[in-house]
Amino acid sequence: MRSSLRSLVAPLAVAMALSLSAPAIAQQQQQQPSSVNPTASSVQERQLLEALRAGTPGTGTTLxxxxxxxxxxxSNLIQPQGQAxxxxxxxxMHWIAAxxxxxxxxxxxxxxxxxGKIRILHGISGIRVLRFSAFERLVHWMVASCFIILGLSGLNVTLGKFLLPQLFGExxxxxxxxxxxxxxxxxxxxFMLGLAFMFLMWVAHNIPGRIDIDWIRRGGGIIGSDHPPARKFNAGQKGIFWAVIIGGGTLSLSGFYLLFPYYAGGVLGGQFWNIVHGVAGVLLIAVIFAHIYIGTIGMEGASEAMTTGEVDLNxxxxxxxxxxxxERVKASIHPQAPQPAE
Known part of the structure; x- marks a missing residue:
């Protein structure tokens, strides 16, 4: 009798213990995830941004x-300047480039x-005049070819990931x-070496003067049919020259700091020179488009100056x-020596 009573009490005690512990177990199961999450207690980016915004306004404090x-x-977790x-x-940058x-x-x-195309008003004379030497053309094409590759590869950094993967695959x-x-x-x-040679070769011919003001006022032969006088480089070409020298110099300086960030002055300096490099690059690309247009389809006879080096006299x-x-004065002062008779 005592043994049967004991056999009935034991299951009832176990059942009562389970019923009392069930809410605690359920609550513990709700608090703990079914799988282990090693980052569950880590700080999330949203919390960091909220802490950053809670700081003193305008101080640019870094977390x-x-x-x-x-x-x-x-130790920097978030740098506000990096967000900017x-x-x-x-x-x-995309809007500036576009x-x-x-x-x-x-x-x-x-x-x-x-x-339309700017034509030679008096037609081709057939008489050729040397305008640029072989060395001048070599320097020009070295700078030009390097800049084309630099421009395309630079645009790829800014815009390539939005266009090329969809066209050619990742x-x-x-x-x-x-x-x-x-x-x-x-x-x-x-490119930088060519810029230095270009500056030394042509800076004396590209100093602005009063004649350039008259050239601009009269449209430079580009607007209308009036052709104001000009020396080796007119006001438009001088503008291209200084855009290349100043823009190329800015690209060279900023590019140096991007190649060697140790000298850029830390992260902030690197970000600053990165923006300068990008803006200078897209602006110079736009200027070079105008230069290419005038030197090719925009003006008859202009392309020969940098291909053969000679241009038509007219x-x-x-x-x-x-x-x-x-050039005529120089030729009269230094005439060619007579050729011996055969």
Whole structure:
């Protein structure tokens, strides 16, 4: 009898214990996830941003973590200036590039449709005049070819990921971007060398003067049919020259700091020079489009100056009359030696 009573009490006690512990177990199961999450207790980005916004307005305070290495910059968790840089690089830069480059292309197309090709008014004379030496043309094409590759590879950094993967696939885009980066880094050096030679060769001919004001006032032969006098370089060409020298110099300086960020002045300096490099690049690309237009389809006889080095005499008289007179004076002072009779 006692043993049967004991057999009935034991299951009742177990059942009562389970019923009392069931709410606690259920509550514990609700509090703990079914799988282990090693980052569940870590700080989320949203909390960091809220802490950043809660700081003193306008101070630009950087959120820091704890580190055990000497480099204090490694403790930066969020840098407000980095957020601003990303906004400019991924937003405003695209608008600057689109307005500058596409806007210039639209203007050139409209100008060609309205003005057409600028012809040699008196026709081709057949007499050739040396305008640029072989060395001058070599320097020009070294700078030009480097700039074309630098411009395309630079635009790939800013805009490539939004266009090329959809057209050619991510694998092709990745391979192209890698080689474009190598080309951009190494071709910067011959580009800078060519800029230095270009400055030394032509700076004396590109000093602005009163004659340039008259050239601009009369439209420079581009607007209308009037051809104001000009020396070796007219006001328009002087503008291109200084745009290349100043813009190329800015690209060279900022590019140096991007290649060697140790000298850029920290993260903030690198972000600053990155924006300067991008803006200078797209603006110079737009200027070069205008230069290419005038030197090719925009003006008859202009392309020969940088291909064969010689131009037609009538073209030279119409666009650089004072330079032609200067060359005639030089020829009269230093006549060619007579050739011996055979």
């Amino acid at each position: 820091h973590g704890r580190i055990t290495i000497p480099d204090t910059n490694a 840089w990303r906004s400019v690089h991924q937003g405003l 307005i500058a480059i596409l806007g210039m292309l639209a203007v050139l197309v409209l100008f060609y449709l309205v003005r 694998g092709v885009f990745a391979t192209f971007s890698q080689w474009a980066k190598y080309a951009h880094n190494y071709l910067a050096w011959p 073209w030279a008289k119409e666009h650089h009359s004072l330079w032609v007179e200067e």
